[in-house]
Amino acid sequence: SNGGFVNVALQGLSQRFFLFDWLHRGFIYGVETFNGFFAALSQGDPIGPLKYVFPAALAVLALLGLLGDWSNGKRTRAERAAELLILVVIGAAGGRGLVEEPINPNWTLILGIAFTLGVWINRRAGKKALARVWQAAGLILLGAGLVLSLISAGPDSAATLGYAAACALAAAPLVISLFGAWDARKARLVLALAVALGVILFVRFIPGQLDGGRAGLVPRYLTLQTALDDPTSQDYLKATYPEETMSSLWVYGGAAAVLIAIVALAGRAPRAQRWLVVAALAVFGLFGLGALFDTVRYFQAFQAIAAQTGGPVYHFTQFRNSLGNFPDSSRVALWMTSELWAKPSLILISVWSSGAGMLIFLAALQGVPRVLYESAEVDGANRLQRFWKITFPLITPALFYNVVIGVIAALQTFESIYILQTPQNQDTLMSAAYFLFVRTFRQLEIGQGAAASWILVILIVILTTLQFRYSNWVNYEVQQ
Numbered sequence: 178s179n180g181g182f183v184n185v186a187l188q189g190l191s192q193r194f195f196l197f198d199w200l201h202r203g204f205i206y207g208v209e210t211f212n213g214f215f216a217a218l219s220q221g222d223p224i225g226p227l228k229y230v231f232p233a234a235l236a237v238l239a240l241l242g243l244l245g246d247w248s249n250g251k252r253t254r255a256e257r258a259a260e261l262l263i264l265v266v267i268g269a270a271g272g273r274g275l276v277e278e279p280i281n282p283n284w285t286l287i288l289g290i291a292f293t294l295g296v297w298i299n300r301r302a303g304k305k306a307l308a309r310v311w312q313a314a315g316l317i318l319l320g321a322g323l324v325l326s327l328i329s330a331g332p333d334s335a336a337t338l339g340y341a342a343a344c345a346l347a348a349a350p351l352v353i354s355l356f357g358a359w360d361a362r363k364a365r366l367v368l369a370l371a372v373a374l375g376v377i378l379f380v381r382f383i384p385g386q387l388d389g390g391r392a393g394l395v396p397r398y399l400t401l402q403t404a405l406d407d408p409t410s411q412d413y414l415k416a417t418y419p420e421e422t423m424s425s426l427w428v429y430g431g432a433a434a435v436l437i438a439i440v441a442l443a444g445r446a447p448r449a450q451r452w453l454v455v456a457a458l459a460v461f462g463l464f465g466l467g468a469l470f471d472t473v474r475y476f477q478a479f480q481a482i483a484a485q486t487g488g489p490v491y492h493f494t495q496f497r498n499s500l501g502n503f504p505d506s507s508r509v510a511l512w513m514t515s516e517l518w519a520k521p522s523l524i525l526i527s528v529w530s531s532g533a534g535m536l537i538f539l540a541a542l543q544g545v546p547r548v549l550y551e552s553a554e555v556d557g558a559n560r561l562q563r564f565w566k567i568t569f570p571l572i573t574p575a576l577f578y579n580v581v582i583g584v585i586a587a588l589q590t591f592e593s594i595y596i597l598q599t600p601q602n603q604d605t606l607m608s609a610a611y612f613l614f615v616r617t618f619r620q621l622e623i624g625q626g627a628a629a630s631w632i633l634v635i636l637i638v639i640l641t642t643l644q645f646r647y648s649n650w651v652n653y654e655v656q657q
Contacts, residue, residue, distance in 0.1 A: 184509040191506065202504045212517040213495035216605070222493055223415050225475035226404065226468040228425040233465025235262070236432035240458040247443050247450065255436045256298050257647055262433035264643075266426055267291045282343035286378045287426075288318060289347020293371040294437065296354050300364065301440075307646070308354075315351045319344045346374060394422055398467030399460065405471065408478040414492075418475075432461065519602035526593050534579045541575035542568070570652040577651045581644055588637055609633045 191198035218224070239258040243251050267288060292315030299308040323344045350370035357363065394404045404422065407413040435457045442450035479492040490497055495517065512522045545568055553563045591610040598606050609629065617626030 180510055180512045183512075188509060198506060202506070202508065205504045205508055205510055206499070208510070208521050209499040209517045210496065212520060213497075213499040214493065215520075216516060217493040217496050223419055224472075225414065225418060226398075226471040227475075229398070229428055229468035230465055230472060232262075232265075232425055232428035232432060233461050233468060236428070236435070236461040237458060237465060239432065239436060240454055240461065243439060243454050244458075247447060252440060252443060253649070255440050256302060259433045259436035259440070260295060260298060261647075262429050262436070263291045263294055265429050266433070269426055269429075282339050283378060285319065285322065285340060285343040285347050286374055288315065289343075289350070290371050290374045290378065292318075292347075293350040293354070293367060293374070294433070296351065297364065297367055297371065298437065298440075300354070300359050300367075305359075312351050312355050316348060316355075319348050319351075346377065350374070395464065398464045398471065401463070401467045401470060403471050403474055405474060405478065408474065409482065411479070411482050414475065414478055414482075428464070513597060513599060514601050516602050516605040519597070519605040523590075523593060523597065523606060526597075527587075527590075534583065537575050537579060538572065541572040545571045573651045574653060577644075577648055581641060584640055584644070585637055588633060588640075609636075 187201055191201045235258075239255070242254050292311055295311035296308045296315075299305075299311060323341060350367050353370070354363065354367045397404045405414075405418065407417075410417075435453070439450055439453055439457075442453060476493065479490055480497070483490040499517070510521075511518045513519065549567050549571075550563055553567060558566065588608075589610050590608045591614065594606045594608055594611045595614075598611075610633070613626045613629035613633070616622045616629060
């Protein structure tokens with residue numbers, strides 16, 4: 178009922194081979210630790226300074242790829258990384274703005290800046306069609322927000338007037354970029370308007386983000402100091418610290434702004450551009466390292482408070498229990514009776530049923546001309562070089578197809594969850610498709626089920642569009 182012969186076989190192999198025993202227990206340890214951390218995140222446990230580590234790490238990874246001599250490939254990578262960071266800001270700002278009543282006009286300005294920068298980047302790269310998509314999407318989103326504000330608050334409300342003014346300011350650069358020919362003068366004007374929106378946003382955000390010592394967090398982390406003022410208070414760690422620190426969107430936005438500045442300086446001031454890459458790498462690296470050290474202090478503070486009071490630690494409990502106890506030889510995987518193992522079970526079942534994708538890969542591998550391998554062998558290429566220079570580029574269309582179809586299928590996962598779910602794991606195995614099934618046919622909340630289905634459609638379209646947008650690694654050229 179919970180692994181059966183699989184666990185018996187694994188235990189038997191562990192008793193016969195000491196190396197397999199360590200691998201088996203290491204697998205259990207890794208799965209339970211990772212899923213304990215993921216479970217705490219999904220349950221909303223506060224993560225403290227860890228919210229700055231993720232964007233700082235992304236910025237460092239993007240900047241590391243820009244070191245050395247500048248090339249068109251690096252320009253493309255910088256532009257794509259800036260676009261992805263802008264999309265993160267758009268998604269987070271849009272999500273936060275939608276749940277506020279009334280919608281905060283600050284998030285409207287953030288969306289206007291993000292879409293304006295998206296238009297500017299694509300226009301600068303000569304991608305007119307994608308720039309039109311950014312223009313249309315921005316105007317549609319701002320218009321929809323204005324209509325929703327009018328419906329919810331009324332046309333005479335002060336909140337509606339403020340939101341209408343924010344929509345007008347945010348839409349101005351998009352409207353200007355939409356009409357007329359795109360030239361250097363218009364590019365400078367659109368960029369100047371985006372900067373003006375940023376200044377307005379900065380001034381509006383000061384009362385909520387950069388006063389009260391919030392901005393002092395940056396120099397603290399740059400010098401590897403702590404930003405925890407009262408680590409002995411659990412109320413401070415859970416409620417006060419998240420409210421008194423600046424949003425992680427500032428780090429995402431700062432990384433995007435630096436990447437855009439690097440692209441802008443590359444053709445005009447290459448020396449300044451190289452210094453900017455190095456300086457930004459040092460700043461984001463130190464900031465992320467300081468935030469990581471403070472994250473360790475933050476997590477240890479909960480444990481110290483629990484030790485002093487004699488109570489249990491409710492902060493990332495499963496993660497702490499899994500991290501602190503390496504499994505003994507009697508431990509087995511709790512496949513369907515633990516929320517820590519429900520997702521790995523689903524993953525293994527999905528891998529077992531991936532035969533169609535393997536057939537596509539097999540057809541792609543058989544379609545690689547043998548003459549290319551023979552020519553590479555004559556030139557002295559080894560196996561690894563033949564794979565990366567011949568095999569992988571020629572099977573990228575099949576890989577891209579499997580990725581797109583796999584993501585869509587993953588978002589629509591239902592049958593296996595319907596079969597595997599039990600009272601112990603039904604919340605952990607909840608997917609979008611299963612959620613709308615439960616809401617619609619079990620709880621008879623047909624409106625919520627219909628809304629969930631439309632949200633699922635929108636997510637699939639957005640993710641598929643992004644995959645096609647960043648599919649420049651796919652090689653469609655036919656080799657002769």
